[in-house]
Amino acid sequence: MSLPKVDHVGEIGEERVRHVALLSRLELTDDEVGRFARELTAVIHHINKLEELDLTGVEPTSHPMPLTNVFRQDVVVPSLPNEAALSNAPEQRDGCFKVPQII
Amino acid sequence: MSKSVSQIISDLESGATTSVALVHDCAARIDRLNPDLNAVLSVQRDDALKAAEASDARRKSGKPLSAADGVPILLKDNICATGGPTTCASRVLENYRPPYDATATAKLRAAGVVVLGKTNMDEFAMGSTTEWSAFGMSKNPWKTDHVPGGSSGGSAVAVASGMAPWALGSDTGGSIRQPAGFCGVVGMKPTYGRVSRYGLVAFASSLDQIGPFASNVEDAALLMNLIAGHDGRDSTSADVPPEDCVAELRNGRLAGLRIGRPRQFFDVEGIDDDVRSVTDGTLDILRREGAEIVDVNMPFAEEYSVAAYYVIAAAEASSNLARYDGAHYGYRAKDSANIVEMFSRSRAEGFGAEVKRRVMLGTFALSAETFDAYYVRAQKARTLIKRDYDNALKECDAILAPVAPTPAFPAGEKTGDPVRMYLADVFTLSLNLAGYCGLSLPAGFSKSGLPIGVQLLAGAFGEKGLLQTAWQLESKLGIAGSRTPAVFAR
Numbered sequence: 001m002s003l004p005k006v007d008h009v010g011e012i013g014e015e016r017v018r019h020v021a022l023l024s025r026l027e028l029t030d031d032e033v034g035r036f037a038r039e040l041t042a043v044i045h046h047i048n049k050l051e052e053l054d055l056t057g058v059e060p061t062s063h064p065m066p067l068t069n070v071f072r073q074d075v076v077v078p079s080l081p082n083e084a085a086l087s088n089a090p091e092q093r094d095g096c097f098k099v100p101q102i103i
Numbered sequence: 104m105s106k107s108v109s110q111i112i113s114d115l116e117s118g119a120t121t122s123v124a125l126v127h128d129c130a131a132r133i134d135r136l137n138p139d140l141n142a143v144l145s146v147q148r149d150d151a152l153k154a155a156e157a158s159d160a161r162r163k164s165g166k167p168l169s170a171a172d173g174v175p176i177l178l179k180d181n182i183c184a185t186g187g188p189t190t191c192a193s194r195v196l197e198n199y200r201p202p203y204d205a206t207a208t209a210k211l212r213a214a215g216v217v218v219l220g221k222t223n224m225d226e227f228a229m230g231s232t233t234e235w236s237a238f239g240m241s242k243n244p245w246k247t248d249h250v251p252g253g254s255s256g257g258s259a260v261a262v263a264s265g266m267a268p269w270a271l272g273s274d275t276g277g278s279i280r281q282p283a284g285f286c287g288v289v290g291m292k293p294t295y296g297r298v299s300r301y302g303l304v305a306f307a308s309s310l311d312q313i314g315p316f317a318s319n320v321e322d323a324a325l326l327m328n329l330i331a332g333h334d335g336r337d338s339t340s341a342d343v344p345p346e347d348c349v350a351e352l353r354n355g356r357l358a359g360l361r362i363g364r365p366r367q368f369f370d371v372e373g374i375d376d377d378v379r380s381v382t383d384g385t386l387d388i389l390r391r392e393g394a395e396i397v398d399v400n401m402p403f404a405e406e407y408s409v410a411a412y413y414v415i416a417a418a419e420a421s422s423n424l425a426r427y428d429g430a431h432y433g434y435r436a437k438d439s440a441n442i443v444e445m446f447s448r449s450r451a452e453g454f455g456a457e458v459k460r461r462v463m464l465g466t467f468a469l470s471a472e473t474f475d476a477y478y479v480r481a482q483k484a485r486t487l488i489k490r491d492y493d494n495a496l497k498e499c500d501a502i503l504a505p506v507a508p509t510p511a512f513p514a515g516e517k518t519g520d521p522v523r524m525y526l527a528d529v530f531t532l533s534l535n536l537a538g539y540c541g542l543s544l545p546a547g548f549s550k551s552g553l554p555i556g557v558q559l560l561a562g563a564f565g566e567k568g569l570l571q572t573a574w575q576l577e578s579k580l581g582i583a584g585s586r587t588p589a590v591f592a593r
Contacts (some may be wrong), residue, residue, distance in 0.1 A: 003472040012467070024421065024466040025321040025428070025443070026459060036463055042522050043464060047410045050480045053403075053487065058481030061489060063309050063339075064295045064538020065563070070338040084202040088432035099430050102442045 008051065013041040105584075105591065108174055108268045108322040115162060115173050122155035122162075122173030122217060129175045133266045134579055135588055137514060141252075141452060142241045142260035144180050146220035147187045151175065154217045158237055161215065171325060172215030177267040178223040179255050179440030181228055182313065183302035184208045191304050192236040193226045195427050195434045195453035205302020206337065207313050207330045214329050219267060222257030226455045227424065228306045230254050231528055234518050235457040240513075243285060244588035245553050249511040252282030255316070259286040264590050271314040271324050275307050276412055277506075277531025279314045280543035284506030284556025287545045287588075289323045289573075290316050294564050295538035296341030299334030307419035308339070310412075310535040319583045320544065320574045322349040327566060347569045356570025357395030357579070362386070366398050367405035368530060375509040381547035381555040382505050388579050389503070399495035399502065401488040404533035409525055411488060412532040414468045414481035420458075421465025427453065485536045492537040492562070501572055502560040505530050506543045510553040529547045530558065540566050544573050545582045 003019075017037045021028045028036070082095050091098040106114070114120040127536070129146055137143050158173035176182055181191045183201035190196045225235040233241040233256030241256045243249040244264040251260045255272030259282035262270050272279040274292035283290025291314045298313045305311065315326035327348045334340045364386060369379075386396055429449030429479065431436035436452050439445035454462070468477040495502055507527055517524040534541045541560035548554055559576070561569040577583055 003470075005472050005475065007476045009473060009476070016467075017463070020463050020467050020470065024462050025446040026454070026462065027444075027447040028459075032459075035471075036460065039264065039460060039521055040464060040467065042520075043413065043460075043525070044467075044523050046525070047414055047477065047481075049410045050477075050484050052412075053407065053480075053484055055480065055483040055487075058483040058486050060479055061485040061536075062482055064489070064536075065339070065341060067296075067339060072335050072338075080202055080526055087202060088199050089587060090429060090432070090435035097431055100439050100442050100445050 008048065009044055012037055012044055105265055105587065107319055108171065108317065108325055111174055111268055112170050114587050120545060122158040124149045124150060125175050125217065126155045126217060129267050133220070135593060136264050136266060139247060140221060140242050140244060140260050140264060140590070141239050142223055142257040142264065142266060143177065144190060144192065144221050144223050144238055144257070145187050147218065150186045151158060151217050151219045153431065158217060165412065168213065168215035169329070171329060173217060175217045175219045175223050175267055176177050176211060177219055177258060177261050178208065179224055179270070179272045180256050181273060181304040182208060182271055183304070184218050184221070186223065188458045189221065189304065190220050191227045191239055192454065193225045193455070193458070194237045197434065199432055202304070203302065204281055206299035206334045208302060210330055210332070216329065222255070222261055222270060224257055225254035226458050227304070227420070228254040228273055228275055229420065229457050229461050231277070231524060232514070232517070234514060235455055237455055239446035240514060243511045244590045245287065246511065248513055249553065250285065250514050252285035252511060254278040256282045258316045259283050259288055259290065262318055263588060266528050268318070269322055270311055271330070272316055273303055273311055273313050275310045276416060276535050277528050279316065280531050280541060280558055281528070283316060283543040285511040285554070288315065288316055288482055289320055289542065289544055290415040291323050291327065291542040292534060292540060293327065293331065293566055294341070294540040297338040297540070297564065297566065298330050299332070299340045301334055301336040305423040307416040308423060309419060320570060320577045321349070321352060323542065324352050324570045327570070339563070341426065343564055348567050348570050351567070352571060352574050355568070355575045357389060357572070357575045360394040360501070360572065361395050361397050361499040362389050362396050363495050363502040365401040365495065365502060365504055367400070371405065371508060371529060373508055374505065377549035378505050378507070378509060378555055378577030382557055385546045385557050385576070385580065386503065389576065392579055397499045399498055400578065401491040401495055403484065404491040405529065407484045408488055408533040408536060409529055411481040411484040412536060413464065413525055413535070414477050415485060417461045417465035418468045418478050419465070421462045421469060424458070424462055431590065446529045489537040491533070492539055496562045501569060504558045504560065506556040506558050507531070510549045534560055539563055540569060542569060542573055544577060546580055547582065548586070566573050
């Protein structure tokens with residue numbers, strides 16, 4: 001589903017909640033869909049305060065410190081051993097993470 | 104154990120105590136108090152005793168690793184430490200055991216500090232009360248039916264009730280300063296980049312910062328010295344020279360200091376009378392000591408930080424938490440037919456309500472159709488908020504503000520109303536958006552006996568001066584150690 005660009009959302013309805021839940025990879029119950037619609041609408045109602053601001057010519061801040069292109073020496077160091085990397089795996093086989101069939 | 108870290112260090116030096124005895128004392132106190140307070144999620148007693156024995160041996164041979172060698176510490180459970188679980192108080196990571204130490208953990212161990220265990224928090228640090236912990240809320244030691252604040256509530260409770268002389272927390276929007284205020288201890292959020300985030304489980308990467316909890320300013324400064332510094336493993340860690348926060352701690356002066364009073368913060372409706380009188384009383388003390396109180400203007404920080412923060416933090420969280428997919432580590436739902444179902448069900452069953460709410464909000468803000476209207480707009484508001492700090496700090500050396508509009512409130516009061524819960528963060532969020540440093544310091548008590556803190560805020564890498572000012576103010580307030588919660592006697 002692709003939706004047109006919007007400048008304002010007044011209400012987060014159940015259809016939008018289901019769309020966002022799909023993008024978030026969250027399986028929601030019908031009860032949760034209803035609850036999130038109400039709660040997120042209330043939160044968005046407050047966030048819409050930002051529309052009051054005149055932001056003409058204001059640059060966005062994505063990061064608090066002005067850092068660009070941080071480089072370090074490319075030094076080879078030992079990596080995590082396979083066993084340690086797999087130590088928290090829910091399922092494993094032959095030194096790999098095991099998951100349900102993908103294709 | 105009511106001794107400060109500096110007292111403990113001199114006891115260790117004189118041989119009046121040992122690290123093993125300190126670990127036993129802390130563990131016994133945790134055994135006694137934690138069933139009520141639920142501040143600590145796991146204790147690594149055997150490893151801690153081994154580390155303590157090694158520390159005592161080093162002291163005996165005259166070769167301690169640092170002054171703090173042998174002092175026990177508790178870490179918030181989103182800071183990785185090998186040898187035990189790091190759960191982020193989430194079902195998702197309930198059985199997760201990190202294969203590496205966070206840089207902050209490694210630095211503490213390299214200084215001989217003994218990691219005793221991990222503290223409770225809101226799940227993935229999302230919350231202001233610890234009520235969103237999957238393992239039950241922590242309780243405020245001053246009044247156990249009240250919240251301790253959050254998200255680093257367990258660390259604040261542990262220090263306030265003497266389970267450990269100090270602790271680490273993390274502060275994304277006030278998560279160190281607010282629980283420190285609610286529990287009557289000192290808590291500091293360092294400048295973004297001052298402390299490495301390597302091994303701190305990410306919530307909002309442009310806002311998160313690890314920092315100290317302690318029972319007084321000097322101990323917080325000692326802990327800052329141990330954890331601060333550039334780290335090649337965190338590309339956002341600042342490559343600035345480390346500062347000794349301890350050596351000249353007592354050399355600050357209040358006389359002639361300019362303290363900013365952000366007018367709009369004091370005009371907020373609904374500030375509790377006791378918070379107002381403690382904050383005004385603190386300003387009076389500063390004035391009496393010769394500081395100049397300067398009215399500063401921070402309109403955007405007060406009015407728009409809640410809206411900007413909850414968009415930015417949620418957006419970054421939705422992206423960071425995408426890694427919990429049940430594939431490599433963490434909770435996996437059983438019997439999924441395909442991979443997408445496994446992702447969606449693992450996340451649905453693993454995450455609690457507040458985490459889901461923020462992931463949904465963040466995904467909404469980052470969606471193609473709403474990206475400009477919500478995410479970019481919030482980033483532009485962030486610019487204005489940061490500018491508020493830059494303008495204010497031209498007119499003053501530090502800013503003084505309340506920590507929260509009220510002292511600790513009863514458990515359950517705000518859990519049903521996310522917006523009300525978020526609005527209570529109004530005084531702490533803007534500092535993280537600006538990226539600057541600040542601390543919360545006990546300044547008084549409410550009529551009902553709950554501690555009330557004040558915040559001192561400063562610019563980038565201003566920790567040393569800020570701690571000097573805080574030390575002077577602390578000595579004039581005369582609050583530190585003046586009262587202890589009733590549980591202390593137990």
